[in-house]
Amino acid sequence: MSIPEFDPAYGRAVTIADGIARLTANNPSPFTYFGTNGYLVGGEQLIIIDPGPDLAGGLDTWLDIIGGRKVHAIAITHTHIDHSPMAHRLKAAIGAPIAAFGPHRPARPLFEGEINPFAESADMALIPDIVLQDGDTLAAGGIVLEAIHTPGHTANHLAFALQDTPYLFCGDHIMGWSTTIVAPPDGAMGDYMASLEKLLERAESIYLPGHGDIIADARNVVRATRSHRRMREKAILERLAAGDETIDEIVQVIYRTTDPKLHGAAGLSVLAHLEDLVERGRVDTDGPPMLANRYRLPV
Ligand SMILES: [Zn+2]
Structure with missing residues:
Protein backbone atom coordinates (compact mmCIF):
# COMPACT_ATOMS: atom_id res chain seq x y z
CA MET A 1 0.00 0.00 0.00
CA ASP A 217 -15.17 10.04 1.83
CA ALA A 218 -15.45 8.42 5.24
CA ARG A 219 -18.53 6.28 4.64
CA ASN A 220 -16.83 4.60 1.69
CA VAL A 221 -13.68 4.10 3.76
CA VAL A 222 -15.74 2.44 6.52
CA ARG A 223 -17.38 0.14 3.94
CA ALA A 224 -13.96 -0.69 2.41
CA THR A 225 -12.59 -1.44 5.89
CA ARG A 226 -15.51 -3.79 6.54
CA SER A 227 -14.93 -5.57 3.19
CA HIS A 228 -11.20 -5.91 3.92
CA ARG A 229 -11.85 -7.59 7.28
CA ARG A 230 -14.53 -9.88 5.80
CA MET A 231 -12.08 -10.89 3.06
CA ARG A 232 -9.45 -11.76 5.69
CA GLU A 233 -12.01 -13.81 7.60
CA LYS A 234 -12.92 -15.69 4.41
CA ALA A 235 -9.25 -16.33 3.63
CA ILE A 236 -8.73 -17.77 7.14
CA LEU A 237 -11.73 -20.09 6.78
CA GLU A 238 -10.38 -21.23 3.39
CA ARG A 239 -6.98 -22.03 4.89
CA LEU A 240 -8.62 -24.10 7.64
CA ALA A 241 -10.64 -25.91 4.95
CA ALA A 242 -7.36 -26.57 3.10
CA GLY A 243 -5.90 -28.24 6.20
CA ASP A 244 -3.94 -25.49 7.96
CA GLU A 245 -4.26 -25.75 11.73
CA THR A 246 -1.91 -23.16 13.21
CA ILE A 247 -1.77 -19.37 13.03
CA ASP A 248 1.80 -19.62 11.66
CA GLU A 249 0.66 -21.77 8.75
CA ILE A 250 -2.20 -19.39 7.96
CA VAL A 251 0.05 -16.29 8.13
CA GLN A 252 2.63 -17.88 5.78
CA VAL A 253 -0.03 -18.14 3.08
CA ILE A 254 -2.35 -15.14 3.45
CA TYR A 255 0.45 -12.68 4.34
CA ARG A 256 3.01 -14.12 1.90
CA THR A 257 3.47 -10.74 0.21
CA THR A 258 3.89 -8.94 3.58
CA ASP A 259 7.34 -8.18 5.05
CA PRO A 260 8.16 -11.14 7.38
CA LYS A 261 9.07 -8.56 10.07
CA LEU A 262 5.34 -7.81 10.27
CA HIS A 263 4.29 -11.46 10.57
CA GLY A 264 4.09 -11.21 14.37
CA ALA A 265 1.49 -8.45 14.08
CA ALA A 266 -0.25 -10.39 11.31
CA GLY A 267 -0.46 -13.41 13.63
CA LEU A 268 -2.24 -11.31 16.25
CA SER A 269 -4.69 -10.09 13.64
CA VAL A 270 -5.41 -13.69 12.55
CA LEU A 271 -5.87 -14.57 16.23
CA ALA A 272 -8.41 -11.73 16.54
CA HIS A 273 -10.41 -13.20 13.65
CA LEU A 274 -10.14 -16.75 15.05
CA GLU A 275 -11.29 -15.61 18.49
CA ASP A 276 -14.35 -14.03 16.86
CA LEU A 277 -14.98 -17.13 14.68
CA VAL A 278 -14.73 -19.44 17.72
CA GLU A 279 -17.23 -17.23 19.58
CA ARG A 280 -19.59 -17.46 16.62
CA GLY A 281 -19.25 -21.27 16.41
CA ARG A 282 -17.63 -21.13 12.94
CA VAL A 283 -14.27 -22.54 14.13
CA ASP A 284 -13.29 -25.06 16.83
CA THR A 285 -10.22 -25.16 19.05
CA ASP A 286 -9.24 -26.74 22.36
CA GLY A 287 -9.39 -24.39 25.33
CA PRO A 288 -9.28 -20.60 25.13
CA PRO A 289 -8.21 -19.34 21.67
CA MET A 290 -4.52 -18.38 21.88
CA LEU A 291 -1.58 -17.97 19.49
CA ALA A 292 -0.22 -21.51 19.90
CA ASN A 293 -3.59 -23.33 19.57
CA ARG A 294 -4.63 -25.64 16.74
CA TYR A 295 -7.79 -24.57 14.95
CA ARG A 296 -10.22 -26.48 12.73
CA LEU A 297 -13.61 -26.17 11.09
CA PRO A 298 -16.43 -27.84 13.05
CA VAL A 299 -17.45 -31.24 11.66
ZN1 LIG B 1 -4.45 3.34 19.58
Whole structure:
Protein backbone atom coordinates (compact mmCIF):
# COMPACT_ATOMS: atom_id res chain seq x y z
CA MET A 1 0.00 0.00 0.00
CA SER A 2 1.38 3.41 -0.86
CA ILE A 3 1.65 5.90 1.97
CA PRO A 4 -0.39 9.04 1.26
CA GLU A 5 1.18 12.48 1.60
CA PHE A 6 0.67 14.27 4.89
CA ASP A 7 2.17 17.48 6.25
CA PRO A 8 2.27 17.09 10.05
CA ALA A 9 3.17 20.77 10.64
CA TYR A 10 4.66 19.92 14.06
CA GLY A 11 4.23 22.65 16.64
CA ARG A 12 1.51 24.49 14.72
CA ALA A 13 -2.27 24.33 14.78
CA VAL A 14 -3.66 23.53 11.33
CA THR A 15 -7.17 24.83 10.63
CA ILE A 16 -9.34 21.99 9.31
CA ALA A 17 -12.70 23.77 9.24
CA ASP A 18 -14.49 26.57 11.04
CA GLY A 19 -13.96 25.78 14.75
CA ILE A 20 -11.70 22.75 14.20
CA ALA A 21 -7.90 22.80 14.36
CA ARG A 22 -5.38 19.93 14.43
CA LEU A 23 -2.07 19.70 16.29
CA THR A 24 0.06 16.69 15.32
CA ALA A 25 2.50 15.45 17.96
CA ASN A 26 6.10 14.91 16.87
CA ASN A 27 6.06 11.14 17.53
CA PRO A 28 6.41 9.59 14.07
CA SER A 29 6.78 5.78 13.99
CA PRO A 30 5.60 2.73 12.03
CA PHE A 31 2.61 2.62 14.41
CA THR A 32 1.74 6.34 14.47
CA TYR A 33 2.48 7.46 10.87
CA PHE A 34 3.70 11.11 11.12
CA GLY A 35 2.45 11.29 14.71
CA THR A 36 -0.71 11.43 16.79
CA ASN A 37 -3.32 14.06 15.91
CA GLY A 38 -4.83 16.15 18.68
CA TYR A 39 -7.74 18.47 17.94
CA LEU A 40 -9.05 21.78 19.26
CA VAL A 41 -12.80 22.12 18.81
CA GLY A 42 -14.68 25.39 19.35
CA GLY A 43 -13.73 29.06 19.43
CA GLU A 44 -13.15 31.11 22.58
CA GLN A 45 -14.43 28.09 24.49
CA LEU A 46 -12.80 24.82 23.60
CA ILE A 47 -12.81 21.08 23.93
CA ILE A 48 -9.50 19.35 23.26
CA ILE A 49 -9.46 15.82 21.87
CA ASP A 50 -6.42 13.53 22.41
CA PRO A 51 -3.61 15.87 23.50
CA GLY A 52 -1.18 13.05 22.64
CA PRO A 53 1.97 11.55 24.14
CA ASP A 54 3.99 13.11 26.94
CA LEU A 55 6.74 14.63 24.78
CA ALA A 56 9.30 17.16 26.01
CA GLY A 57 8.05 20.64 25.11
CA GLY A 58 4.62 19.30 24.18
CA LEU A 59 2.81 21.03 27.02
CA ASP A 60 4.23 24.46 26.07
CA THR A 61 3.03 23.97 22.50
CA TRP A 62 -0.48 23.18 23.69
CA LEU A 63 -0.53 26.17 26.10
CA ASP A 64 0.68 28.51 23.33
CA ILE A 65 -2.02 27.36 20.96
CA ILE A 66 -4.78 27.47 23.58
CA GLY A 67 -3.76 31.02 24.51
CA GLY A 68 -6.17 32.45 27.06
CA ARG A 69 -9.13 30.44 25.87
CA LYS A 70 -11.24 28.38 28.25
CA VAL A 71 -10.94 24.61 27.85
CA HIS A 72 -14.10 22.89 29.06
CA ALA A 73 -12.81 19.34 28.77
CA ILE A 74 -9.94 17.19 27.54
CA ALA A 75 -11.69 14.37 25.70
CA ILE A 76 -9.86 11.08 25.15
CA THR A 77 -10.68 8.61 22.35
CA HIS A 78 -8.73 5.79 24.02
CA THR A 79 -5.98 5.12 26.54
CA HIS A 80 -2.98 4.38 24.32
CA ILE A 81 0.27 6.11 25.25
CA ASP A 82 0.40 8.01 21.97
CA HIS A 83 -3.06 9.57 22.62
CA SER A 84 -3.73 10.34 26.28
CA PRO A 85 -0.68 10.94 28.55
CA MET A 86 -0.40 14.68 27.79
CA ALA A 87 -3.90 15.00 29.29
CA HIS A 88 -2.41 14.61 32.78
CA ARG A 89 -0.03 17.57 32.29
CA LEU A 90 -2.60 19.69 30.50
CA LYS A 91 -5.14 19.12 33.27
CA ALA A 92 -2.57 20.12 35.90
CA ALA A 93 -1.74 23.30 33.94
CA ILE A 94 -5.23 24.55 33.03
CA GLY A 95 -7.57 22.70 35.37
CA ALA A 96 -9.79 21.21 32.67
CA PRO A 97 -11.39 17.84 33.47
CA ILE A 98 -10.49 14.69 31.54
CA ALA A 99 -13.45 13.03 29.82
CA ALA A 100 -13.21 9.40 28.66
CA PHE A 101 -15.14 6.13 28.60
CA GLY A 102 -13.15 4.70 31.49
CA PRO A 103 -9.70 3.45 32.51
CA HIS A 104 -7.79 1.11 30.21
CA ARG A 105 -8.94 -2.49 30.31
CA PRO A 106 -8.64 -5.52 28.02
CA ALA A 107 -11.63 -6.52 25.89
CA ARG A 108 -11.90 -9.76 27.85
CA PRO A 109 -10.39 -11.08 31.10
CA LEU A 110 -6.89 -12.53 30.60
CA PHE A 111 -6.70 -16.32 30.37
CA GLU A 112 -4.78 -18.14 33.06
CA GLY A 113 -1.06 -17.66 32.41
CA GLU A 114 -1.68 -15.22 29.53
CA ILE A 115 0.69 -12.26 29.29
CA ASN A 116 -0.76 -9.16 27.68
CA PRO A 117 1.66 -8.18 24.87
CA PHE A 118 0.16 -4.68 24.79
CA ALA A 119 0.56 -3.80 28.46
CA GLU A 120 3.25 -1.21 27.70
CA SER A 121 1.21 0.63 25.09
CA ALA A 122 -1.56 1.49 27.58
CA ASP A 123 -1.86 4.65 29.70
CA MET A 124 -2.88 2.85 32.89
CA ALA A 125 -2.81 6.09 34.91
CA LEU A 126 -5.74 7.65 33.10
CA ILE A 127 -8.85 7.89 35.25
CA PRO A 128 -11.53 10.16 33.78
CA ASP A 129 -13.05 13.00 35.78
CA ILE A 130 -16.06 12.80 33.46
CA VAL A 131 -17.14 9.28 32.53
CA LEU A 132 -18.67 9.30 29.06
CA GLN A 133 -21.05 6.57 28.01
CA ASP A 134 -22.44 6.03 24.54
CA GLY A 135 -24.57 9.05 23.58
CA ASP A 136 -23.29 11.33 26.35
CA THR A 137 -22.34 14.86 25.29
CA LEU A 138 -19.75 17.53 26.10
CA ALA A 139 -20.51 21.19 25.40
CA ALA A 140 -18.36 24.31 25.10
CA GLY A 141 -19.70 27.64 23.92
CA GLY A 142 -21.98 26.78 21.03
CA ILE A 143 -20.54 23.38 20.18
CA VAL A 144 -21.62 19.92 21.32
CA LEU A 145 -19.61 16.71 20.98
CA GLU A 146 -21.45 13.40 21.22
CA ALA A 147 -19.49 10.38 22.50
CA ILE A 148 -19.97 7.19 20.47
CA HIS A 149 -18.70 4.01 22.10
CA THR A 150 -16.72 2.22 19.38
CA PRO A 151 -14.89 -0.71 20.99
CA GLY A 152 -12.62 -2.94 18.90
CA HIS A 153 -9.18 -1.30 18.77
CA THR A 154 -9.50 -0.95 22.55
CA ALA A 155 -12.46 -1.73 24.81
CA ASN A 156 -12.79 1.88 25.94
CA HIS A 157 -12.56 3.51 22.51
CA LEU A 158 -14.82 6.50 21.81
CA ALA A 159 -15.45 8.46 18.64
CA PHE A 160 -16.81 12.00 18.94
CA ALA A 161 -19.41 13.48 16.58
CA LEU A 162 -19.55 17.27 16.31
CA GLN A 163 -23.29 17.91 16.44
CA ASP A 164 -24.98 19.54 13.45
CA THR A 165 -21.87 19.07 11.28
CA PRO A 166 -20.59 16.22 9.05
CA TYR A 167 -17.48 15.80 11.26
CA LEU A 168 -16.59 12.80 13.36
CA PHE A 169 -13.35 12.42 15.35
CA CYS A 170 -12.75 8.71 14.85
CA GLY A 171 -9.63 8.11 16.99
CA ASP A 172 -7.91 4.92 15.86
CA HIS A 173 -11.07 3.13 14.75
CA ILE A 174 -10.35 4.23 11.18
CA MET A 175 -6.86 5.39 10.26
CA GLY A 176 -5.98 7.81 7.51
CA TRP A 177 -3.07 5.70 6.22
CA SER A 178 -3.17 2.08 7.35
CA THR A 179 -5.28 -0.71 8.81
CA THR A 180 -6.13 -0.35 12.49
CA ILE A 181 -4.55 -2.87 14.86
CA VAL A 182 -7.23 -5.12 16.32
CA ALA A 183 -5.68 -7.79 18.51
CA PRO A 184 -6.66 -9.62 21.69
CA PRO A 185 -6.70 -9.23 24.60
CA ASP A 186 -6.94 -5.40 24.38
CA GLY A 187 -8.88 -5.44 21.12
CA ALA A 188 -11.68 -7.63 19.82
CA MET A 189 -12.66 -8.26 16.19
CA GLY A 190 -16.35 -8.89 16.90
CA ASP A 191 -16.57 -5.53 18.67
CA TYR A 192 -14.59 -3.83 15.90
CA MET A 193 -16.97 -5.05 13.18
CA ALA A 194 -20.03 -4.07 15.25
CA SER A 195 -18.56 -0.58 15.74
CA LEU A 196 -18.07 -0.22 11.97
CA GLU A 197 -21.78 -1.01 11.50
CA LYS A 198 -22.66 1.51 14.18
CA LEU A 199 -20.71 4.23 12.37
CA LEU A 200 -22.38 3.35 9.05
CA GLU A 201 -25.79 3.92 10.64
CA ARG A 202 -24.79 7.51 11.39
CA ALA A 203 -24.85 10.51 9.08
CA GLU A 204 -21.31 11.86 9.57
CA SER A 205 -19.34 11.77 6.32
CA ILE A 206 -16.00 13.43 7.13
CA TYR A 207 -13.70 11.74 9.64
CA LEU A 208 -10.79 13.31 11.51
CA PRO A 209 -8.54 10.42 12.55
CA GLY A 210 -5.95 10.01 15.29
CA HIS A 211 -3.29 9.50 12.61
CA GLY A 212 -3.13 10.91 9.11
CA ASP A 213 -5.15 13.39 7.15
CA ILE A 214 -8.84 14.27 7.01
CA ILE A 215 -10.92 11.42 5.49
CA ALA A 216 -13.37 13.14 3.15
CA ASP A 217 -15.17 10.04 1.83
CA ALA A 218 -15.45 8.42 5.24
CA ARG A 219 -18.53 6.28 4.64
CA ASN A 220 -16.83 4.60 1.69
CA VAL A 221 -13.68 4.10 3.76
CA VAL A 222 -15.74 2.44 6.52
CA ARG A 223 -17.38 0.14 3.94
CA ALA A 224 -13.96 -0.69 2.41
CA THR A 225 -12.59 -1.44 5.89
CA ARG A 226 -15.51 -3.79 6.54
CA SER A 227 -14.93 -5.57 3.19
CA HIS A 228 -11.20 -5.91 3.92
CA ARG A 229 -11.85 -7.59 7.28
CA ARG A 230 -14.53 -9.88 5.80
CA MET A 231 -12.08 -10.89 3.06
CA ARG A 232 -9.45 -11.76 5.69
CA GLU A 233 -12.01 -13.81 7.60
CA LYS A 234 -12.92 -15.69 4.41
CA ALA A 235 -9.25 -16.33 3.63
CA ILE A 236 -8.73 -17.77 7.14
CA LEU A 237 -11.73 -20.09 6.78
CA GLU A 238 -10.38 -21.23 3.39
CA ARG A 239 -6.98 -22.03 4.89
CA LEU A 240 -8.62 -24.10 7.64
CA ALA A 241 -10.64 -25.91 4.95
CA ALA A 242 -7.36 -26.57 3.10
CA GLY A 243 -5.90 -28.24 6.20
CA ASP A 244 -3.94 -25.49 7.96
CA GLU A 245 -4.26 -25.75 11.73
CA THR A 246 -1.91 -23.16 13.21
CA ILE A 247 -1.77 -19.37 13.03
CA ASP A 248 1.80 -19.62 11.66
CA GLU A 249 0.66 -21.77 8.75
CA ILE A 250 -2.20 -19.39 7.96
CA VAL A 251 0.05 -16.29 8.13
CA GLN A 252 2.63 -17.88 5.78
CA VAL A 253 -0.03 -18.14 3.08
CA ILE A 254 -2.35 -15.14 3.45
CA TYR A 255 0.45 -12.68 4.34
CA ARG A 256 3.01 -14.12 1.90
CA THR A 257 3.47 -10.74 0.21
CA THR A 258 3.89 -8.94 3.58
CA ASP A 259 7.34 -8.18 5.05
CA PRO A 260 8.16 -11.14 7.38
CA LYS A 261 9.07 -8.56 10.07
CA LEU A 262 5.34 -7.81 10.27
CA HIS A 263 4.29 -11.46 10.57
CA GLY A 264 4.09 -11.21 14.37
CA ALA A 265 1.49 -8.45 14.08
CA ALA A 266 -0.25 -10.39 11.31
CA GLY A 267 -0.46 -13.41 13.63
CA LEU A 268 -2.24 -11.31 16.25
CA SER A 269 -4.69 -10.09 13.64
CA VAL A 270 -5.41 -13.69 12.55
CA LEU A 271 -5.87 -14.57 16.23
CA ALA A 272 -8.41 -11.73 16.54
CA HIS A 273 -10.41 -13.20 13.65
CA LEU A 274 -10.14 -16.75 15.05
CA GLU A 275 -11.29 -15.61 18.49
CA ASP A 276 -14.35 -14.03 16.86
CA LEU A 277 -14.98 -17.13 14.68
CA VAL A 278 -14.73 -19.44 17.72
CA GLU A 279 -17.23 -17.23 19.58
CA ARG A 280 -19.59 -17.46 16.62
CA GLY A 281 -19.25 -21.27 16.41
CA ARG A 282 -17.63 -21.13 12.94
CA VAL A 283 -14.27 -22.54 14.13
CA ASP A 284 -13.29 -25.06 16.83
CA THR A 285 -10.22 -25.16 19.05
CA ASP A 286 -9.24 -26.74 22.36
CA GLY A 287 -9.39 -24.39 25.33
CA PRO A 288 -9.28 -20.60 25.13
CA PRO A 289 -8.21 -19.34 21.67
CA MET A 290 -4.52 -18.38 21.88
CA LEU A 291 -1.58 -17.97 19.49
CA ALA A 292 -0.22 -21.51 19.90
CA ASN A 293 -3.59 -23.33 19.57
CA ARG A 294 -4.63 -25.64 16.74
CA TYR A 295 -7.79 -24.57 14.95
CA ARG A 296 -10.22 -26.48 12.73
CA LEU A 297 -13.61 -26.17 11.09
CA PRO A 298 -16.43 -27.84 13.05
CA VAL A 299 -17.45 -31.24 11.66
ZN1 LIG B 1 -4.45 3.34 19.58
